[in-house]
Amino acid sequence: MGSSQARRMPVMADVAREAGVSHQTVSRVLNEHPNVRSETRTRVLEAIDKLGYRRNLVARALVTKHSRTLGVVSFDTTLYGPASTVYGIEQAARAAGYFVSIVSLKSIDRTGVRDALDYLADQGVDGIVVVAPQRSAAQTLADLAPGVPIVAVEGGEAGDVSVVCVDQVEGGRLATEHLLSLGHETVWHVRGPSDWLEAEGRVAGWRAALAQAGRAAPEPLAGDWSPRSGYEAGRSLASMAGVSAVFVANDQMALGVLRAFSEQGVKVPDQVSVVGFDDIPESEFFSPPLTTIRQDFDAVGRNSIEVLLQQIEGEEQRACERLVVPPSFVARASTARV
Amino acid sequence: MGSSQARRMPVMADVAREAGVSHQTVSRVLNEHPNVRSETRTRVLEAIDKLGYRRNLVARALVTKHSRTLGVVSFDTTLYGPASTVYGIEQAARAAGYFVSIVSLKSIDRTGVRDALDYLADQGVDGIVVVAPQRSAAQTLADLAPGVPIVAVEGGEAGDVSVVCVDQVEGGRLATEHLLSLGHETVWHVRGPSDWLEAEGRVAGWRAALAQAGRAAPEPLAGDWSPRSGYEAGRSLASMAGVSAVFVANDQMALGVLRAFSEQGVKVPDQVSVVGFDDIPESEFFSPPLTTIRQDFDAVGRNSIEVLLQQIEGEEQRACERLVVPPSFVARASTARV
DNA sequence: GGACCCATTGTTAACGTTCACAGTCTTCCC
DNA sequence: GGGAAGACTGTGAACGTTAACAATGGGTCC
Structure with a gap:
């Protein structure tokens, strides 16, 4: 029976x-x-x-107080950067025997981040990685010390939380110095949204390189990371006189710029040189192939997990590390000597 | 004290x-x-x-046997398609009050999928979405009925599991019929990897449209979704006589094709028309802007969660649904009348 | 040969929640 | 006024694991 x-x-x-x-x-x-x-x-x-x-891992978690789950809060994982970072995080976490629970925010505001953190804390995660490159998110994080260890990726000034990031300033500098070294009088800039720390960093690097070379910095054009915003900036630039070099804050916008230039009959790199940022897989096949700054998202993901696990498993009180991953320059065909 | x-x-x-x-x-x-x-x-x-x-949700899960967590198994979430689908899944799941635990596979083989499923089942997820568009993964799924409800995204023939997918065949047909309607004698095809069901579906749609019009189908060129493989296919096509229309199985490869054509001096769309697939955000700004087939990844994500929750929460035994999301045609500037 | 240590195993009590059931206290109806 | 049907609340036992401690047995050391 x-x-x-x-x-x-x-x-x-x-x-x-x-x-x-x-x-x-x-x-x-x-x-x-x-x-x-x-x-x-x-x-x-x-x-x-x-x-x-x-x-039964649930029963186990109840008594040990450890779920072996890590939380990840990210902004729009459809974008290449966040997607790659989250991917790196997931791989590294799993290699270390942890599960990964993801909360992907549509927009980052104070309450959004706070809710996500609470949500994950409720679930009993052992630690949280916040991939939140916006200033507002970073600030929220500082206030908000939940019970669990936290690591911020691209999280700005290391306040109360550890931070892993790519050296955006250095990246902006590399791009700008490359263009200056080709003999361009000055370098224009299409920047990312002002709320983003990454955008700020790249602007800062660009300014620094120009200042160091004793050149005036033109007013940067505002973009929002999207190809469309790059396209619009590109149209503006094409209509202006004396533009021979542009540093665009990401590859997607650079694509838009290239498109606008192509439409307006502006030849790249003959008339104008363009440098992007990110090195997305497509960049190599743009017309022309895009010279850009490469970010090692994989390393960022791995490092953030490493720092987090150290905080979780290590006994001594951590010193709120700040781990910086260097960017690298990738030469292709969108830049030329003036 | x-x-x-x-x-x-x-x-x-x-x-x-x-x-x-x-x-x-x-x-x-x-x-x-x-x-x-x-x-x-x-x-x-x-x-x-x-x-x-x-x-304490852990204690609660122990007694209720429900963790309110859903597992997602996906292949390379760095790609736009999987990333968007997973994003849609995550949004829909959270809206329904579920957490999402992600396992992102580097490569999909039988043991990989099996391990991922076990891993998630151990964690006590209430259900699993498998975004596994490869034939091998789909087959593994059929054998492998774990204790928990499963939904496959792009999972091929609905065997033992429910499936949510985009109608790839219809997409291939739309692309091909568009090109034929422009007066092209025949349509060449750069296909995706043979292990991928999506690639198969698009090939089938392409073949069907050609057959219906009474045209011979040329041998398809093989790609692996990457821009580079598209570039190589593009070089081959550029060197061949009589190529006036190409249907490329995804936008990234289409970018490579466009690049190769541009290098070889082949004008698009004047000499050759090109249609892609996916409608990634970049496509609109390719040179020329790419005519393509749009997949509504968001709908796929939402639907898969809906089907899964129905299986989890619904009382009656489900009938292994198969839910098909229609693709749509997006006209841009990469195609022209012959 | 007795004390003691260590390897090995078992017993009992947490962990923090929900479930099943048993109360108690109203209210309402005849 | 007796009873029954609710509304509301409390008690005890799960859930399946690990932690703490106790117990057993064999060996070693002097």
């Missing part, structure tokens, strides 16, 4: 009975406790195998 | 004591049980507020 009924999942006690030991011994085998006779161990292992037992 | 010690998180019993009720009453308030006197309810709510109590 009742054989048709789905047999319920075996629990530790079932394994114990099958192997003729106590449930605690089963637990010890599972947790690789040293003091278990090897013969006992194999007997337990066989019982586990026979019954198809799988340990 | 001991005030410096971090006060431990309050639990239900603490709230109960504070409010002068039993822990069960607190539980009832939290779970919105109807039979609680409203005065009692406010007293409990005040106690919760005062103590800053937050319900």
Whole structure:
């Protein structure tokens, strides 16, 4: 009778009975406790195998207070940058034996970040990575010390939380110096949205490089990372006199700029040189292939997990690290000597 | 003394004591049980507020057997398609009050998918969405009925699992018919990797449209979704005589094709018309702007969650649905009358 | 040969919630 | 006024694991 009924999942006690030991011994085998006779161990292992037992991680989390789950809060994971970073985070976390729970925000405002953090904290995550490159998000984070360890990616000034980021200033500098070294009088800039720290950093690097070379910095054109905004900036630039070099704050906008120039009959790189930022997979096949600054998103992801795990598993109180990943210059065909 | 010690998180019993009720009453308030006197309810709510109590979801999951967490298995979330789908899934899941745990596979092989599924099942997810457009993954899924409800996205033939997908065949047909309607004698095709069901579907649609028009189908060129592979296919096509229309299986490869044509002096759309697939945000700003087939990834994500939740929460045994999202044609400037 | 240590195992009690059931106190009806 | 049907609340036992401690047995050391 009742054989048709789905047999319920075996629990530790079932394994114990099958192997003729106590449930605690089963637990010890599972947790690789040293003091278990090897013969006992194999007997337990066989019982586990026979019954198809799988340990209930929820029950385990209840008593250990560790869920082995990490939370990730990110902004629009459709964009290449965030997507790649989250991907790197996920890979690194899984390699370390952690699950990853994701909250992807449509827009980043104070309450949005706060809710996401609460939401994840409720779930009992052991730590949180916040991929929140906007100033508002970064500030929220500073106030908001939840019970769990936090690492910010691109999170601005290291306040109360550890930060892992790419050196945006250096990237902006690299791009600008490259253009200056080709003999351009000055370099125009299509910047990202003012709320974004990354945008700020690139502007700062651009300004610094110009200042160092004793050149005046033209007014930067505002964009929002989208190809369309780049396109519009490109139309403006095409209509202006004396523009021979442009540093665009990301590759997508650079694509828009290239498109606008092409429409207006402005030849790249013959008349104007263009440098992008990110090195998305498409950049190499733009017309012309885009010279750009590469961000190692994978390294960012890996490092953020490393810092976070150190905070979670390490015993000593951490010193709120700030880990900076260097960008690199990628030469292609969109820039030329003046 | 001991005030410096971090006060431990309050639990239900603490709230109960504070409010002068039993822990069960607190539980009832939290779970919105109807039979609680409203005065009692406010007293409990005040106690919760005062103590800053937050319900322990792990303990709750242990007894209810529901974690309110959904698992997502995906292949390379760096690609636009998977990234957008996962984004849609995450949004829909959160709206429904579920957490999302992600496993992003580097490569999809049988063991990879199996491990991911086990991994998620161990964690106690209530259901799993598998974004696995490869044939091998889809087949693995069929064998592998774990204890939890599963929905496959782009999962091929609806076998034992429900499937949500975009009508790839229809997409291929739309692209091809558009080109034929412009007066092109035949349409060449740069296809995706043969292991991918999406690639197969697009090939099938392309073939069907050609057959219906009574045209011979040239041998398709093989690509791997990357711009580079499109570039190589483009070089081949540029060197061939009689190529006037090309349907490329995704926008990234189409970019490579456009690049190759541009290098070889082949004018698009004057000499050759090109149609892509996906409608990534960049496509509108390619040179020339790319005519393409749009996939509504957001709808796919939403639908997959809907189907999954129906399986989880609905009482009646589901009939292994197959939900097809139609693609749409987006006209731009990369195609022209012959 | 007795004390003691260590390896191995078992027993009992948490962890913080919900479920099942048993109360108590109204209210309402005949 | 007796009873029954609700509304509301409390008590005890799960859920499946790990932690703490106790117990057993064999060996070693002097």
